[in-house]
Amino acid sequence: MSEHDVYQSVAEAAGDGVRQDRVPPVVAVVGRPNVGKSTLVNRVLGRREAVVEDVPGVTRDRVSYEADWSGRRLTIVDTGGWLPDATGLAAAVAEQARLAVELADVVLFVVDATVGATDVDEAVVDILRRSGKPVLLVANKVDDAATELDAAALWSLGIGEPHPVSALHGRGSGDLLDAVLAALPEPPPPTEDAAGGGPRRVALLGRPNVGKSSLLNKLAGENRVVVDDVAGTTRDPVDELIELGGRTWRFIDTAGIRRRYRESQGADFYATLRTQSALERAEVAVVLIDASQPLAEQDLRIISMVIEAGRALVIAYNKWDLLDEERRHYLEREIDRQLHNARWAPRVNISALTGRHVDKLVPALDTALAGWGSRVPTAKLNQFFSALVAAHPHPVRGGKQPKILFATQADVRPPRFVLFTTGFLEESYRRFIERRLREEFGFAGTPIDITMRIRERRSSRRK
Known part of the structure; x- marks a missing residue:
């Protein structure tokens, strides 16, 4: 098999489809702040996924994770600390907890057994009773037999038997999941999956307080995530299925990428890792990008992170309704000067607050995804390179002029090209090749990866 055939086989085998199973039941984990909800979620998942820190209020949105127990898939929803009479940001967090209960099939109400039932716990119990949902009382922080009595005292809440667990050490977690x-409820009978690859997955990225959560809420038509003027309100990635343009998309709201990632600590450090994972x-x-402010170093770093990850890219300039003519003029100059490495990305000027032009996101996403999955037939690609090299050969360096012998597209998502050459191609010439590839074949909205296979000299092969 020739090298071309090998690369073609690899390209045809490439795929990133996601099987869309039946919708798993939802288990909401609620309770007042700092009782160990996120620690319990991590115990159920078997990995450190939810952000945990020994400070109340680290989790603010309702955040869902996929889990599995005894062969049954579950969606575990972690929520912020529930304070029924809260105001301000805390009230928004409490509202997210209420919504999680409304959507849940089963509710895990977590109480700190070492503290006992508080007035806040009793107020939450009243709300849970009115929900009509099955509620399991979780007595957390029962680390040994001596604290079993503390758990038994929670019978006083009147919502059934307390389930003693230690989310930190795993004690009793298996019995709780049983x-x-x-x-x-009993799982529904299996149905044929006609959806194919499932919803396309869209990550919302940006520096703190740029409007990511506001945009997600506007697209959803309801307050799905907490929005506040305090930067860094979102810490965990939040997945939401949203109907947009007649189709279902999976949007992932992420934590803002801060100025000095390596210096971030605690919850912000782990939240940044979650954003990269998202x-x-x-x-x-x-x-x-906040169009009302000059382009910042964080904006450029985030765009570079997307390119390095090989993901399709759409740039949305938010708060466009706040711009006057002078600012728009300077913004165009900033874009031309600073975003030279992403001029191929579709651009949308929007207002997440008013909803202005958010409908234009769909064609921009479609354009980027189409470019991301685009493939050029090998014959057509080599015709292009033959004409390109004939018109614009590589400069002679040291008395040698490297030539492109053959080219193939080895992969998609993103498009990856392999050039078989007689020598090393300079970076400036590779940039020239990328620019001409885009002019000829499009590839809007996607990074392009170009690598070389340099032919060895015959004399070295004889050795």
Whole structure:
């Protein structure tokens, strides 16, 4: 098999489809702040996924994760600390917890057994009773037999038997999950999957307080995530299925990337890791930029991160309604000067607050995803390179002039090209090749990867 055939086989085998199974039941984890909800979620998942820090209020949105127990898939929803009489940001967090209960099939109400039932816990119990949902009382922080009595005291809440667990050490977590399965409704009969690859996955990225959560709420038509003027409100990636342009999309709201990633600590450090992970499982990234402010170093770093991850890219300039003519003029100059490495990305000027032009995101996403998955037939590609090299050969360096013998597109998502050459191609010439590839074949909205296979000299092969 020739090298061309090998690369063609690899390209045809490449794929990133996601099987869309039946919708798993939803288990909401609620309770007042700092009782160990996120630690319990991590215990159920078997990995450190939810952000945990020994400070109340780290989790603010409702955040869903996929889990599996005894062969049954579950969606675990972590929520912010629930304070029924809260105001301001805390009230928005409490509203997200209420919504999680409304959507849940089973509710895990977590109480700190070492503290006992508080007035806040009793107020939450009243709300849970009115919900009509099955509720399991989780007595957390029962680390040994001596604290079993603390758990038994929670019978006083009047919502059934307390399930003693230690989310930190795993004690009793298996018995709790067995009880969850027993409380769940029977799974529906299997149905044929006609959806194919499932919803396209879109990550919302940007620096803190640029409007990512506001945009997600506007697209959803409701307050799905907490929005506040305080930068850094979102810390965990938040997945939401949203109907847009007549189709379902999976949007992932992420934490803002801060100025000095290596210096971030605690919850911000782990939240940044979650954001990178969210980008890895996305197909296309929408990078939001505050159009009312000069382009910042963080904006450029985030765009570079998307390009390095090989994801399709759409750039959305938010707060466009706040711009006057002078600012728009300077913004165009900033874009031309600073975003030279992403001029191929579709651009949308929007207002997440008013909803202005958010409908234009769909054609921009379609354009980027089409470019991301685009393939050029090998014969057509080599015709292009023959004409290109004839008209614009590589400069002679040291008395030698490298030539392109053959080219193939080895992969898509993103498009990856392999050039078989007689010598090393300079970076400036590779940039020239990329520019001409885009002019000829499009590839809007996607990075392009170009690598070389340099032919060895015959004399070295004889050795």
